[in-house]
Amino acid sequence: MKTLGKYSFGLGDRFGHQGSAQLKAIIAASEKNIDITPVWNKSNREHTTIGTQPVDVRIEADSVTKNAGFNKPYFVDADHINLDTVDRFIECSDFFTIDVASYIGKKSDEEDILKFLSGVEKYTGELKIAGTKLSFKTSISQIRQIAEKYLFSSIRARVIYRKIEKVKGKGNFVTEISMDEITQPQTPVELFFILRMLAYENIPVQTIAPKFSGRFNKGVDYVGDPLLFAREFESDLLVIDFAVKEFGLPKNLKLSIHSGSDKFAIYPHICSIIKKYDKGIHLKTAGTTWLEEVIGLAESGGEALDFVKEIYIKSLEKIEELCSPYADVIEIKVSSLPSKFEVSDWNSNKFSDTLKHIPGNSDYNPNMRQLMHVAYKLAALQMKDFIRLLEANEQTVSNCVYENIYNRHICRLFDI
């Protein structure tokens, strides 16, 4: 049975050059007694934009772990797949993030809803989370609403899961269910009944990514009230603990945080809550690595600096096209973006300080950072030059990637 470790990190590496630097951060954490399972993830959207194949991620993960003599488990995640996109991921992946967000809100047959409701009668009235002080009021009409909103997506999840299972065989892969790419967060009560549905569909879910309150914009800090997030996160965690026992779900089932990179404001809360209850976490960081490649090239100066300046200037011209696929997960104040004339004069330090996520640094500009986050497509259009510059400045770039994952993410999240 493929089992995901207690702590795991989703590592995105869009251009496939930073696997070693990322793994170095994982190894550094294990030297501090924090064992993190690396999971290389790349979504269908990223493959399409860059023109890579899912198998490329497998080749990279296998080679960097082998070169480093890393003999602990690691995974390759088919990130955000659905029934239409899963096929080409099946063979080379052993972790599947089944994305059901687009099915949420579609109503399933009345017959299915009635069947579900008849099985959850004992949770009506008041839902007490055993062993905790948590309890929720749960009327039958409220549970019906939840079923009308989520039952169809759990049935779709089963169809996708079975498709994968048929090829790979039971127990040979890790299953995550993601519901994060929608606007409305799920409440802890909804999460409880969603888990009931997934258990009923016999999906051995090991991680679940709900939509939390607040905004998880790409590459920048959490936007919202961290204390509100902390309360919600703690309730979700207790609900999962109870649901695991109640429904016989995998014991290691844990929360997954998507767009989890750079959410420094909530890391201390996540850290104290998972420690308090001795629970695991899966944190997905993807585009933050591409941003470090840009920062590393900026720091390298010369042609490399000119190259990333040019990407930024082009991104200003193509801002709408670049931002539209990410509309729900970025918030850019266009008036706060530096103009192409300003940026043309910048030296290495000014460019990298503007992009580097150091809260409190007066040069740091989250608007420019978000725009660069979605501008990776422009690097893909000049792939030859981009890769040549990455390789020519490998030491500087991989240092940036390592520092970012280890110091800014792992150390903060685990309070090292």
Ligand SMILES: [Zn+2]
């Ligand atoms: Zn996601």
